[in-house]
Amino acid sequence: MTRYLLRRLLSSAITIALMAVLVFFASRVLPGDPAVIRAGNDATPELIARIRAEHGLDRPLYEQFFHYLGGLLHGDLGTSVRTGNPVSADLLTFLPATLELSLLAFVVAVLVGVTVGTVAAAKAGRWPDAAARGFTAVGGSMPSFWLALMAIFVLVYTLGLFPSPVGRLPLGTSAPPRHTGFLTIDALLAGDGALAASALAQLALPALLLGTLSSIALARITRTAMIDALSASHTRAARGLNLRRRHILVQEGFRNALPTILTSMGFVAGHLIAGNIIVEQIFSWPGIGRYLSTAISQSDLDVVQGFVIVVGIGYVLINLVVDLLYVVSDPRIDLRRAG
Amino acid sequence: MRRKHIAPILAAALTGLVALSGCQGGSQGDSGGRSHSFIIGAGEVDGLDPVQTKTMTAQMVVANLYANLIEQKMVPVADGYLDGTEEYVNSIVKSYETSADGKVLTFTLADGLTFADGSPLTADDVVYTMKRTLSDASYVSGSSTVFMHISDAEKQIVAVDPATVRVTLDSPAPALNAFLALSTFGILNAEKGTANAGANGAATEFFVKNATPSGPFTLESWNAGESVKLAKNPKYVHAGDVYPEQLTILNMADEDQRYLALKNGDIDVALDLSPRLVKEASSEPALTVHSMPSNTLYYLGMNAKVAPFDNKLVRQAVAAAVPYELLMQEVLLGQASPAYGVVPHNMATSTAPSETATQYQTDPQRAKQLLAQAGVSNLTVDLSISSADPISVDSAVHIQTALAQAGIKVQIKQLADADFETKSKAQELGFFVANWASWVQDPFFQMRALLLTDRATNRTGFANAEFDKLVLDGIAEGDKARRDELSAQAQRIVVDEASFVGLFTKNLTVVTRSDVDGITLADDQLLRLKYLSRK
Numbered sequence: 119m120t121r122y123l124l125r126r127l128l129s130s131a132i133t134i135a136l137m138a139v140l141v142f143f144a145s146r147v148l149p150g151d152p153a154v155i156r157a158g159n160d161a162t163p164e165l166i167a168r169i170r171a172e173h174g175l176d177r178p179l180y181e182q183f184f185h186y187l188g189g190l191l192h193g194d195l196g197t198s199v200r201t202g203n204p205v206s207a208d209l210l211t212f213l214p215a216t217l218e219l220s221l222l223a224f225v226v227a228v229l230v231g232v233t234v235g236t237v238a239a240a241k242a243g244r245w246p247d248a249a250a251r252g253f254t255a256v257g258g259s260m261p262s263f264w265l266a267l268m269a270i271f272v273l274v275y276t277l278g279l280f281p282s283p284v285g286r287l288p289l290g291t292s293a294p295p296r297h298t299g300f301l302t303i304d305a306l307l308a309g310d311g312a313l314a315a316s317a318l319a320q321l322a323l324p325a326l327l328l329g330t331l332s333s334i335a336l337a338r339i340t341r342t343a344m345i346d347a348l349s350a351s352h353t354r355a356a357r358g359l360n361l362r363r364r365h366i367l368v369q370e371g372f373r374n375a376l377p378t379i380l381t382s383m384g385f386v387a388g389h390l391i392a393g394n395i396i397v398e399q400i401f402s403w404p405g406i407g408r409y410l411s412t413a414i415s416q417s418d419l420d421v422v423q424g425f426v427i428v429v430g431i432g433y434v435l436i437n438l439v440v441d442l443l444y445v446v447s448d449p450r451i452d453l454r455r456a457g
Numbered sequence: 458m459r460r461k462h463i464a465p466i467l468a469a470a471l472t473g474l475v476a477l478s479g480c481q482g483g484s485q486g487d488s489g490g491r492s493h494s495f496i497i498g499a500g501e502v503d504g505l506d507p508v509q510t511k512t513m514t515a516q517m518v519v520a521n522l523y524a525n526l527i528e529q530k531m532v533p534v535a536d537g538y539l540d541g542t543e544e545y546v547n548s549i550v551k552s553y554e555t556s557a558d559g560k561v562l563t564f565t566l567a568d569g570l571t572f573a574d575g576s577p578l579t580a581d582d583v584v585y586t587m588k589r590t591l592s593d594a595s596y597v598s599g600s601s602t603v604f605m606h607i608s609d610a611e612k613q614i615v616a617v618d619p620a621t622v623r624v625t626l627d628s629p630a631p632a633l634n635a636f637l638a639l640s641t642f643g644i645l646n647a648e649k650g651t652a653n654a655g656a657n658g659a660a661t662e663f664f665v666k667n668a669t670p671s672g673p674f675t676l677e678s679w680n681a682g683e684s685v686k687l688a689k690n691p692k693y694v695h696a697g698d699v700y701p702e703q704l705t706i707l708n709m710a711d712e713d714q715r716y717l718a719l720k721n722g723d724i725d726v727a728l729d730l731s732p733r734l735v736k737e738a739s740s741e742p743a744l745t746v747h748s749m750p751s752n753t754l755y756y757l758g759m760n761a762k763v764a765p766f767d768n769k770l771v772r773q774a775v776a777a778a779v780p781y782e783l784l785m786q787e788v789l790l791g792q793a794s795p796a797y798g799v800v801p802h803n804m805a806t807s808t809a810p811s812e813t814a815t816q817y818q819t820d821p822q823r824a825k826q827l828l829a830q831a832g833v834s835n836l837t838v839d840l841s842i843s844s845a846d847p848i849s850v851d852s853a854v855h856i857q858t859a860l861a862q863a864g865i866k867v868q869i870k871q872l873a874d875a876d877f878e879t880k881s882k883a884q885e886l887g888f889f890v891a892n893w894a895s896w897v898q899d900p901f902f903q904m905r906a907l908l909l910t911d912r913a914t915n916r917t918g919f920a921n922a923e924f925d926k927l928v929l930d931g932i933a934e935g936d937k938a939r940r941d942e943l944s945a946q947a948q949r950i951v952v953d954e955a956s957f958v959g960l961f962t963k964n965l966t967v968v969t970r971s972d973v974d975g976i977t978l979a980d981d982q983l984l985r986l987k988y989l990s991r992k
Contacts, residue, residue: 150875154882158511159906160599161882161913168593200511201503202665211681267713275721282723283714284707285683289496289723293680399710404682408710412501415845417875 119445126441130434134427141426142186146179150417152199173199173420186423195427196420200413205424209406213428214299215286216398216405219328220390222321226329227336227386232379234333235340240367242345250337257334262327266400269327280323281316283401288316324401328394332386339382343375350374376447384440388433494703495973495989496724498715501708502685505676506664507643508595513729516640517983518685518706523643524549524672524693526564526583526622527634529979531988538747538967538976539988543805543898545634549578549644549671549694559629559935564622572646573670573690580616582671585647587614587624594659597641603932604902605637606630629935632899639896639981644671673699673987683708687986700975700990719744719968726976727968728984731847732790738968748792749978751965752801752903753894755852757958758917763887765838770831772955775888776817778824778863780855785961788851792966796959799904799951803962806900806944808952816952816959824863837866841881841889845874849890852960856890884918890960891916896981900944901931908957917956924950 153169154161170176174185189196195205238250273279281288286301293301294308302321305314347353353370395407406425413421500514507519528548531539547553552565570578591598591610606627607613613625626633636642646669653663668676673695674687687704690696707724709715716734719727720741730738739746757779759766766772785793794802797809797816828836840856842849850871857867872880880886893914895903905928906912910920924947931943951957967976967984975988 148875149873149879151879152875154879155875157913158596159914160597162599165593165596165599202509202662208681215682267711267717270714270717275717282718282721284709284718284723285680289705289707290494292678400714402683402707402709402711402714404680404708408682415874417879 122445123442126438130438133434134431137430138187138190138427141423141430142183145419145422145426148414148417148419148422152417152419155416156199169199173197190427195424198413198418198421200416200418200421205420208409208421209424209428210299212404212406212409215403216407217391218286218300218302219321219325219397219403219405220387222325223328223332224387224390226326227332227390228383229333230330231333231336231382231386232340234337235342235379236344236367236372238337238341239344239348239371242341242348247341250341254334254338257331262331262394263396263400265331266324266327266397269323270400273323281319283320283323285402285404286317286320287313288320291316324397324403328390328397332390336379336382336386340375340379343378344371347371347374373447377444380440380443380447384436387436391432391436392429491725492991493701494705495701495726495986496705496707497726497728497984497986498707498709498718498724499728500710501682502679502706504665505668505679506661507641507645508590508597509661509665511596513983514706514708516981517986518687519643520640520672520979520981520983521674521687521704521986522668522670522672522676523640523645525638525640525642525644526550527553527637528985529635529638531977531979531985536747536749537745537974538749538978539985540749541977541979545638560626562624562626562633563617564624566620566622567694568620570671570694571692573675573692574646575692576646576648577619578644578646578671579619580622581619582644582647583622584614584616585650586642586645587622589645589650589659590641592659594657594661595641597639600902600906601636601641603905604630604632604897604899606633606933628933631935631937631940632897632902635897635899635980640983645669646671674701674704677703695987699987701986704986704989716968719970722970725970725973726984726989730966730968732788732792732966735792735966735968736790743971745969745971745973747967747969747976748964749966749976750794750803751894751962751978751982752804752898753892753963753965753982754796754799754801755848755890755892755960755963756796756799756907757856757960758881758886758889758891759956759958760884760887760918761920761954761956762884762918765831765833765836766887766956768831768833769955770827771833771836772958773817774824774827774831774833774863775860775865776955776958777820777827778860778865779817779958779960780819780859781815781817781960782819783859784852784855787855788848789961789963792964793961794964796961798948798959799907799957800900800944800948801903801959801962804895804898804900804903806941806948808945808948817955819859821859821863824860824865828864834864835866836864837868838888839870840867841870841872841877841886843874843877843891844871845877846892848963849892852890881916882913884916886916889916892963894982898980900948901928901940904928904944904947904951905932908951919951919954919956921950921954 153166153175156169157166174182198205198208234250238247241247270283294304297304297307301317302314305317348371356366356370395411398405398407410425501512502515502518503512504510510516525548527545529541530544530546532542534540549567549570550564551567554563572578588610591602608627615623617623649669650660653660655662670690673693675690677686677688679685685706689699689702712730715727718724735746738744759772761767795813795815797814800807802809802812840853842853853869860867906914908915908919909928910925927943927947931940934940965982972992974992975990977985977988
């Protein structure tokens with residue numbers, strides 16, 4: 119197990135290194151000159167040159183690359199041309215909002231996706247299956263921005279089921295002292311249960327929406343994997359032995375489908391940590407999705423690079439966890455061969 | 458047995474989340490309970506340094522945190538808002554004297570001035586601020602230096618005593634007051650700035666993240682990317698005239714969300730709504746639309762260095778084919794005024810014969826004749842626009858259709874905003890739609906920015922030595938009559954050259970709840986929030 123883990127860590131490190139190289143050169147393809155954008159309308163050639171020099175943009179590409187790599191090794195993701203802040207500091211400011219939303223959305227996605235997929239497979243060809251397929255077809259075909267706006271219009275402004283989407287806390291509420299950046303947790307740490315409840319309430323609708331949207335792929339894959347497992351020979355044998363339906367569904371179906379479902383959950387988690395620009399825009403959620411969106415529009419190269427690296431590391435770690443969960447969940451996996 | 462209950466428990470958890478939200482939520486429906494506090498749906502605040510911030514929302518915040526020596530006088534107009542006049546009134550000064558030759562200005566500060574933290578506000582703070590705004594640490598130093606006629610700030614701005622500042626100009630500066638009233642000249646705390654000088658010696662890092670308010674409001678909190686909260690500054694010299702006790706400025710990136718929140722009474726003021734939503738708001742009894750004529754000028758740029766626009770007849774043909782009225786009605790839904798030349802009709806010295814006159818008349822037949830005279834046929838051109846600006850995108854479609862009627866095939870090229878900015882400022886685009894809003898209502902400021910040879914914001918590649926001389930002479934000229942004549946001559950050259958074709962001036966639109974009063978139209982288009990009140 120230790121050897122397997124080391125190998126996986128090594129391959130993850132190589133993946134991250136390759137990604138760092140790729141993202142540097144890919145971000146250079148972004149149109150626009152960040153120095154011109156930063157200099158603004160009163161720019162002079164001297165001012166633009168000074169900004170270029172301050173951000174190392176006047177150096178040859180290879181020098182910029184080595185400077186960037188050197189910075190990365192020291193945990194320096196560069197400086198935002200737009201905000202003037204270290205990218206790592208900006209990401210630390212905005213990342214907790216995205217992570218808090220993503221974690222709750224992930225829980226929703228797993229609950230909804232796995233439940234819908236499992237029920238559909240268990241009742242394949244009958245009305246619950248048709249309903250599940252309808253859910254995934256309709257949900258998958260609707261643009262997320264439209265769905266988000268309709269959700270706000272109906273669930274907030276018409277039915278009053280959720281608070282107004284005005285950010286992470288209701289209007290007129292002050293944020294708790296920052297420890298984790300997760301407002302629900304920070305509020306609890308501050309001993310303010312009501313504030314934690316308010317923060318959770320603000321989270322609810324965007325998390326439900328994002329989670330439900332993310333659950334669609336998970337539901338489809340769960341259904342397919344479960345149907346495959348339930349129609350396999352070992353399941354037919356179990357039926358022949360008159361084992362209980364529950365046993366067949368869980369032991370023969372779900373356990374055998376689990377590696378596929380875990381893979382899909384990994385994709386969903388990876389997708390969620392990258393932030394969701396549309397949901398963050400519409401719900402006024404100050405996460406990294408919006409931060410990236412602005413950075414791209416302003417050709418803020420260090421931010422784009424830093425974002426991709428941080429999110430990429432997140433992806434790699436999630437994949438690592440998923441791989442380890444395979445081993446735990448499926449005794450058939452031979453670590454010697456898997457390594 | 459335990460497993461049996463997992464599904465119901467999970468379902469209950471989800472239901473609980475919704476129920477919890479319901480308990481916490483509930484739409485307010487009106488602004489009840491917020492008589493002296495206002496919530497504004499706007500954009501992002503990218504920093505608090507008056508000479509570094511780039512977003513309009515940040516600039517608005519800064520304009521309300523810091524007081525200036527003088528400020529633009531606001532007067533109520535029939536349309537229900539406060540309009541900025543050409544008159545400037547004392548803000549933190551009790552007197553402002555100009556020498557007979559117009560070159561020496563003496564400002565005497567009001568008695569007992571302090572910053573919001575109680576520390577005294579003296580002449581040293583004024584000198585520090587002015588020098589900083591005119592230094593390399595400022596992104597507005599270039600134009601400020603030129604128009605204020607201060608070539609050596611270190612020598613020309615001095616504190617005579619703790620309450621007196623003397624500024625010596627190179628020559629009389631007609632636009633000086635307009636500059637002094639800008640947010641970029643809001644008075645900062647010199648002691649704090651000096652103590653936190655930082656890498657560039659100008660405390661940029663400090664002032665980007667911290668405020669030392671001298672104006673009507675103090676900074677209560679700033680959650681990056683989310684909101685800024687301002688509270689009334691009891692130490693402000695005119696605190697008695699400030700109605701709002703608290704202001705919350707929310708970063709609401711989505712305009713539909715801003716509109717829904719306003720309609721529901723969650724917020725009091727929504728900024729930067731599209732013409733579609735403004736029109737919708739105008740039929741809502743609970744909302745008031747302020748559609749204020751501004752100087753945000755949309756124009757069609759034709760680069761005379763790029764074929765086929767190197768042919769003046771082609772440029773004139775395009776100008777004759779543009780559907781000016783249609784753009785105002787279909788794209789802006791009536792929330793616009795005609796444009797005439799480079800100086801909008803509501804700016805001093807505009808040569809527009811009337812408020813309804815356009816620079817060119819829409820006449821496809823004349824466009825065809827001009828093309829025939831130019832010896833051009835089957836013309837195909839690329840029209841570049843920034844994809845980030847929906848008004849440019851919509852305008853381009855109408856221009857494409859209209860030019861087709863004149864025999865010109867237009868291919869629309871949508872560029873990412875950064876790409877558009879970079880390429881247009883490098884004068885690489887032959888044909889494009891862009892916009893411009895001067896902070897200072899001065900015709901020479903406008904013409905210098907848009908058309909002086911090789912200015913950063915001269916996107917058309919316009920280069921005319923006679924025009925340049927007129928503009929530079931106008932900037933240096935102190936005599937009003939002579940200035941007006943120079944301006945008129947320069948404008949005529951622009952019209953004749955047809956490189957720069959004004960499409961329309963877009964109104965500044967602010968939508969509020971109906972009980973909100975005190976919306977302002979300052980020259981820089983930034984709301985002065987101290988005037989906000991409830992009807």
